[in-house]
Amino acid sequence: MQIVQRRRVFDGHYKVNQLIVQDGDTQLKREQFAPGKAVAALVYDTARQVYVLTRQFRIGPEAEILEIAAGMIDGDEAPETAVRREIHEELGYEVDRLEEIVQMWPSPGTSSESITVYYAEVSHKTGAGGGLVEENERIEMVELSWDALIAEPLRDAKTVIAVQWARLQG
Numbered sequence: 720m721q722i723v724q725r726r727r728v729f730d731g732h733y734k735v736n737q738l739i740v741q742d743g744d745t746q747l748k749r750e751q752f753a754p755g756k757a758v759a760a761l762v763y764d765t766a767r768q769v770y771v772l773t774r775q776f777r778i779g780p781e782a783e784i785l786e787i788a789a790g791m792i793d794g795d796e797a798p799e800t801a802v803r804r805e806i807h808e809e810l811g812y813e814v815d816r817l818e819e820i821v822q823m824w825p826s827p828g829t830s831s832e833s834i835t836v837y838y839a840e841v842s843h844k845t846g847a848g849g850g851l852v853e854e855n856e857r858i859e860m861v862e863l864s865w866d867a868l869i870a871e872p873l874r875d876a877k878t879v880i881a882v883q884w885a886r887l888q889g
Contacts, residue, residue, distance in 0.1 A: 726810035736831075738809070744808030752830040758802040759789035760837040761881035762810060769862040771810050771841070772878070775850070785861060786875040789834070798835045801844075809858050820884045836881050849876055 723737035734753040739746055762771045777784045791807035803814050810831060820836045825883070850856025863871065869886070873879050 729889055735779065744769060752826075752832070752834045754791070754830065756792040756798070757832060757834045757880070758798050758800050758805060758837065759787050759834055760800075760806055760809060760839040761787045761820075761878075761879045761885060762806055762812065762839045762841055764812070764862070765815070765840050765843040767862070770868050771812070772861045772863065772868075774810055774859040775863050780874070784875050785871060785873065787836075787881050789877065802835070802837050803841070806839055806841070807846055807848075808851055808853045808858055809848055809856075810841075811844040811846035813843060813844050813845050815837050816840040820881060823877075823880070836877055836884075838881065838885065869877060 721741045722738050723741045723746045726737045727734060728737045728750070729735035734755075736751040736753050738749045738751055740749055752835050763769075764771055771788075772785055773788055774783050776782070777786075784881070788802075788806050788809045790801065792801040796804075799817060802817065804816055806812055816839065820838055822833060822835045824830070824833050826832070838868060848858070848860050850858035873882060
């Protein structure tokens with residue numbers, strides 16, 4: 720299969736492309752959700768020995784969701800720079816150590832979004848966290864011990880992946 724045409728059909732807060740895909744003698748018309756590239760991090764406060772997650776309203780499930788800190792990469796920003804920025808904006812921490820877990824496509828059948836997921840260790844806050852007012856963010860910071868974290872009924876895929884990675888680290 721080969722993409723022979725790409726056209727932006729919606730250019731709002733999110734983007735949607737229409738693709739023409741050549742499959743042998745057949746041309747298929749497909750829509751592609753194109754939100755951009757994102758980063759996320761499972762954040763562990765080494766000084767207080769707690770995991771710090773976020774809870775916020777998400778439009779997809781139309782509910783508040785417990786998840787790891789996450790956000791979009793701005794332009795040509797490096798993923799490491801973006802994840803450090805998001806951790807500071809959402810949780811108020813500076814990052815001491817950062818380790819990449821995985822770069823993934825959460826829904827490759829319909830979306831071009833990629834997410835680079837990290838594990839971040841922090842030990843000191845330099846900001847309030849809670850998100851940015853100008854981005855209409857209202858983020859609650861949630862601190863959990865390891866036992867409380869693994870007991871949570873997680874419903875966000877990137878968070879499940881990050882927590883499972885942490886379990887495998889022993």
